[in-house]
Amino acid sequence: MSAAQTTPEQSTPGQTATGRTAPEHTAAAAAPPPRTAKASPAGRAPGSGLRRRLTGAALPWTLLAPTLLVLLLVLGYPLTRLVVLSFQRFGQSQLWGFQPAEWVGFDNFAAVLGDGVFWSVVLRTVLFTTGAVVLTMVLGMLVALLLVRVSTWVKTLVNIALVASWSMPIVVAVTVFKWMFDSDYGVANWLLSRIPGVDLTGHNWFTNSTQGFLVITALVVWGAVPFVAITLHAGLTQVPRELEEAARMDGAGAAGVFRHVTLPILKPVVVMLTTLSVIWDMGVFPQVFLMRGGHPEPEYQLLTTYSYDRAFVANDYATGSAIALVTVLLLLGVVAVYMRQMLTIGEVE
Amino acid sequence: MTPTAPAAEAAPPAAARPAPARRRRPRGRALYNALGVLVALVAGFPVYWMVNTAFKPAKDAIDPDPKFLPWPMTLDNVRRAFQISDFWGPIGRSLVIAASTVGIGLVVGLLAALAISRFAFRGRRAVIVGILTVQMVPLIAMIIPVFLMLNDIGQYDKLTGIILTYLTFILPFTVWTLRGFIVNIPRELEESAMVDGCSRTGAFVRVVFPLLAPGLVATAVYGFIQAWNEYLYALMLLSKEHQTAPVWLGNFTTQHGTEYAPMMAGATLMAVPVVVFFLLVQRRIASGLTAGAVKG
Amino acid sequence: MKRQLIAAVGVAAMVVGVAACGSDAKGGKTGDSAGKSPKSITVWLTVDAQNNWPELVKAADDALVAKHPGLTVKHEYYAWTDKNTKxxxxxxxxxxxxxxxxxxxxxxxxxxKGAFAELDASKFENSGAWLDGLKLSATYQDKTYGVPYYAGSRVATWRKDVAAAAGVKDVPKTYADLTADLDRIQKKNGDKFSAWYQPSRDWYTAMSFVADAGGAIAKPGSDGKWKSSLSEPAAVQGLKAWKDALGKYMHGDLTKDEADRYIVYGQGKSAMIYGASWEGGAAADPKQDKTGGKLKDNLVSFVMPGPSGKALPTFLGGSDLAVPVKSQAKDLASEWIAAFTGTKSEEGLIGKGNLPNNKTQLAPLKADPKTEATATAAEISWFVPTAPGWLQVEKQQVLQNALQDIATGKKSVEDAAKAADTAIDQVINNA
Incomplete structure (x- = not known):
């Protein structure tokens, strides 16, 4: 059935009732608000003239309008501005409006791409993101698989722990990890020193950036696993048991069942989670920024902090924008796969 | 649920339904349970350590031999955290920002989700691609132009400006997740309600809306977390006078470097509301999140 | 039950959301009217004022409000490292x-770049006797763009109880004495203790060693262009002396800067610090003193001897107060500065271990035993290169990162100095 058929009949009330009162309807989040229902008859009264104008494509576009407006204003316009900035010379004087911005063509990109420091930052970002995403997904999947196999009380226990760590604000989590890995009073050093043959008393984890990134990765993964595990667990509970059992009858082992039955069914979720993880882990900022006291050393710079550093510390907003733009392009390449997958889903109905 | 007849009969989206319990007892359940407890311990440790540090005397906090129980218990750290700088201001602002972002985001996002899931129109595909692409953009990259833009429209250092910004963070996810729910609600359900005399809006409110509840809760929680946690934009787009809770805590970190015990107290205070809220709605979150993706 | 709760949260959120919009609108209106007759001024100071002399800030506010009833003075405090970004x-x-x-x-x-408004120096007390170093820093093309606020030299502060326990009675006069004393203190207390807590990223101290050895961070060429000179032999020699001292006496976190030095010192795991003169007092404050009050009675300050045989040249740091050219209330701002930098206020700053902004008040300090060390130290001082791009060097933390690399052993002194030279040369000539 096509939408156009039902549209003219009810379009006006739908639009006025929900559209106009939008900002007040926070309560809608939880329960159907009676107000919408009451408003609709009144909204419908004005008659058919208005209704006809909103036929066809008008209604869906009206419904979309607020979302598109917000996205265009706060993302579309800045995205354009980002591109423009990256082709200009734009420093403090331009920012403060004392001097006009000057066009410099591809100079900023040439400078960025020709800088060895930039490429080492790219490499570090890629390594870090890969490591964090793989760890997150593997651990998340293991925890999810575990969750369907444990007793109820254990499941509750694990869920509480997961939810508690998931909902920890990132800034809080960074602070806690910084404290746990403090060189003098950190509990991590103390605990690890209990292992025979290990003495980490007074050990500073951040002197060596590889070790430092271990801590940062642990923090990021710890924060990301709950979302992945809980979502995958919910997905697992929807895998039809008959399918798994049938596979088992056919002689498949646990690994086989997982690979040939469970995983294919979960694939959309896994793809979504992996992509989201890539986006999030590549966008890691406060974890590094705050962990290094607001000024990451050169060997701790990731693309995000590096762009921030160029823009706001070195006051070269144009170069910062150029780096940000390169980051966007990199990311778009990585997640093209996800896009395709999602589009296929979008076309299903 | 709303007492509408068709809703009761119809099958809700599969995700919202509790999974059938697995009665078969796999061998090695004890081993799995032990592993489960271990996972809970590891995942929960940082949270426990934060609370533990928050309530023990500051002197014990810097004892090289850590104490695993906050005993003797003290509220000194909490008091000190309050004292270091205004606490309720940032918390209040964060609540306002998060709640407004979620509220507006749900309404606006639901409308958009309806549009792309219930209507066939030209440009629909382009809109979907657009919304998905927007989700890719690393927001950190946008901070410079967003700053300049908000400044141009007079929204720098305004809560409305930051709410507007956060909306863009959550809208793509919200629209996409809700879309997943809506396409799973059989159109016949609405139609039968309309046959029973409901208007299209009425049918939506009585029939569709209740079935959307888990999705709304899931996206609400997602949005709340995003807005409550966000650090960098809040740092750059708001002055000290209007700082949010994460920025408040961030400052605390750099300026009072080693006063960890009060800092943990501050961190605990900031985390408690979210953790409690989460624990209360967690079952709905999980089903909500997968419904959008698996059943797409 | 759960549903009700969620609904309740939703409703609460809605109410709060609406309330927020209301208050926001009001804020907007007052902002508009502020253009004509300012109802408030905003003052940005660094956390030093917040932590150490809030009463002087309050006094300046009161003085201004007394003259302009109804005016509010708003304050925002920033850490040094965050302030300029913001x-x-x-x-x-x-x-x-x-x-x-x-x-x-x-x-x-x-x-x-013209970010600050020109000020009329004659409106400020003691402007005729401003310390040269501060006055110079606030003058550009013979115009005044800032008002000196206070200066600070650096002194050594140690605990005489810890020294005495190691058999050291008097404060050291020469660098040889100093190292001998610190050796004894270090030996006595073991290697979990720092005889001298010297955070490696504190570049002021490291550059004092460079200056002591006759080196400089950068030098102006004949064409007026600056060139970094850290890898020249004299500078390298100074850096090596600094690294030796750090290696022997510093057993704390090697990745820290000086921001929380007084807090760490207050924890009682170190004997000596070399820092701004107020830091010892701040560490002895009961809030920071974790030793049960031992710091208060046992702190002694002295002029830090340098390896060259003279006193270690001190960085003459200090602050100016400026009025941004975009301020809507320049006259009130200037009046507030006048109140905050008046003779009486400067006296208060002296009491907190700072040097005043003018020579008239500085002169008597050398005679007073309490301020002798800091006032004397100020006589042999060094300053950063007055190059247009110097601030970039500071903001990018070039020196800090190089010093951390040296301290942690990641790079040799020579390599780190060369790398720092390259980084500094890239930015030092661009404003």
Whole structure:
């Protein structure tokens, strides 16, 4: 059935009732608000003239309008501005409006791409993101698989722990990890020193950036696993048991069942989670920024902090924008796969 | 649920339904349970350590031999955290920002989700691609132009400006997740309600809306977390006078470097509301999140 | 049950959301009217004032409000490292602060770019006798763009109880004495203890060693262009002496800067610090003193001897107060500065271990045993290169990162100095 058929009949009330009162309807989040229902008859009264104008494509576009407006204003316009900035010379004087911005063509990109420091930052970002995403997904999947196999009380226990760590604000989590890995009073050093043959008393984890990134990765993964595990667990509970059992009858082992039955069914979720993880882990900022006291050393710079550093510390907003733009392009390449997958889903109905 | 007849009969989206319990007892359940407890311990440790540090005397906090129980218990750290700088201001602002972002985001996002899931129109595909692409953009990259833009429209250092910004963070996810729910609600359900005399809006409110509840809760929680946690934009787009809770805590970190015990107290205070809220709605979150993706 | 709760949260959220919009609108209106007759001014100071002399700030506020009833003075406090990032952003908006504290090394690029308003020096007390170093930092092309606030030299402070326990009675007069004393203290207390807590990223101290050895961070060429000179032999020699001392006496976190030095010192795991003269007092404050009050009675300050045989040249740091050119209330701002830098206020600053902004009040300090060390130390001092791009060097933490690399052993002194030279040369000539 096509939408156009039902549209003219009810379009006006739908639009006025929900559209106009939008900002007040926070309560809608939880329960159907009676107000919408009451408003609709009144909204419908004005008659058919208005209704006809909103036929066809008008209604869906009206419904979309607020979302598109917000996205265009706060993302579309800045995205354009980002591109423009990256082709200009734009420093403090331009920012403060004392001097006009000057066009410099591809100079900023040439400078960025020709800088060895930039490429080492790219490499570090890629390594870090890969490591964090793989760890997150593997651990998340293991925890999810575990969750369907444990007793109820254990499941509750694990869920509480997961939810508690998931909902920890990132800034809080960074602070806690910084404290746990403090060189003098950190509990991590103390605990690890209990292992025979290990003495980490007074050990500073951040002197060596590889070790430092271990801590940062642990923090990021710890924060990301709950979302992945809980979502995958919910997905697992929807895998039809008959399918798994049938596979088992056919002689498949646990690994086989997982690979040939469970995983294919979960694939959309896994793809979504992996992509989201890539986006999030590549966008890691406060974890590094705050962990290094607001000024990451050169060997701790990731693309995000590096762009921030160029823009706001070195006051070269144009170069910062150029780096940000390169980051966007990199990311778009990585997640093209996800896009395709999602589009296929979008076309299903 | 709303007492509408068709809703009761119809099958809700599969995700919202509790999974059938697995009665078969796999061998090695004890081993799995032990592993489960271990996972809970590891995942929960940082949270426990934060609370533990928050309530023990500051002197014990810097004892090289850590104490695993906050005993003797003290509220000194909490008091000190309050004292270091205004606490309720940032918390209040964060609540306002998060709640407004979620509220507006749900309404606006639901409308958009309806549009792309219930209507066939030209440009629909382009809109979907657009919304998905927007989700890719690393927001950190946008901070410079967003700053300049908000400044141009007079929204720098305004809560409305930051709410507007956060909306863009959550809208793509919200629209996409809700879309997943809506396409799973059989159109016949609405139609039968309309046959029973409901208007299209009425049918939506009585029939569709209740079935959307888990999705709304899931996206609400997602949005709340995003807005409550966000650090960098809040740092750059708001002055000290209007700082949010994460920025408040961030400052605390750099300026009072080693006063960890009060800092943990501050961190605990900031985390408690979210953790409690989460624990209360967690079952709905999980089903909500997968419904959008698996059943797409 | 759960549903009800969620609904309740939703309703609460809605109410709060609406309330927020209301209060926001009001804020907007007052902002508009502020253009004509300012109802408030905003003053940005660094956390030093917040932590150490809030009463002087209060006194200046009161003085101004007494003259202009109904005026409110708003304060925002920033850590040194965050302040300029935030300032740069805010200067692009119409929310610029009316008064901002600037480190004396930070003024130049802002003056060159015209970010600050010109001030009439005659309106400020003691402006005829401003300390040369501070006055210079606030002057560009013979115009005054800032008012000196206070200066600070660096002194050594140690605990005589810890020294006595190791058999050391008097404060050291020469560098040889100093190292001998510190050796004994270090030996006595074991290697979990720092005889001298010297955070490696504290570049002021490291550069004092460079200056002591006759080196400099950068030198101006004949064409007026600056060139970094850290890898020249004299500078390297100074850095090596610094590294030796660090290696022997510093057993704390090697990745820290000096921001929380007084807090760490208050924890009682170190005998000596070399820092701003107020730091010892701040560490002895009951809030920071974790030793049960031992610091209060046992701290002694002395002029730090340098390896060259003279006193270690001290960095003459200090702050100026400036009025952004975008301020909507320049006259009030200037009046507030006058109140805050008056003779009486400067006296208060002296009491907190700072040097005053003028020579008249500085002169008597050398005679007073309490301030003798800091006032004397100020006589042999060094200053950062007065190059247009110097602030970039500071903001990018080139020196800090190089020093951390040296301290942690990641790079040799020579390699780190060479790398720092390259990094400094890239930015030092660009305003």
């Amino acid at each position: 300032l740069d952003a805010v200067l692009a908006t119409d929310k610029a602060p009316d008064v901002v504290e600037m480190g004396n090394t930070e003024m130049l690029p802002y003056m060159i």
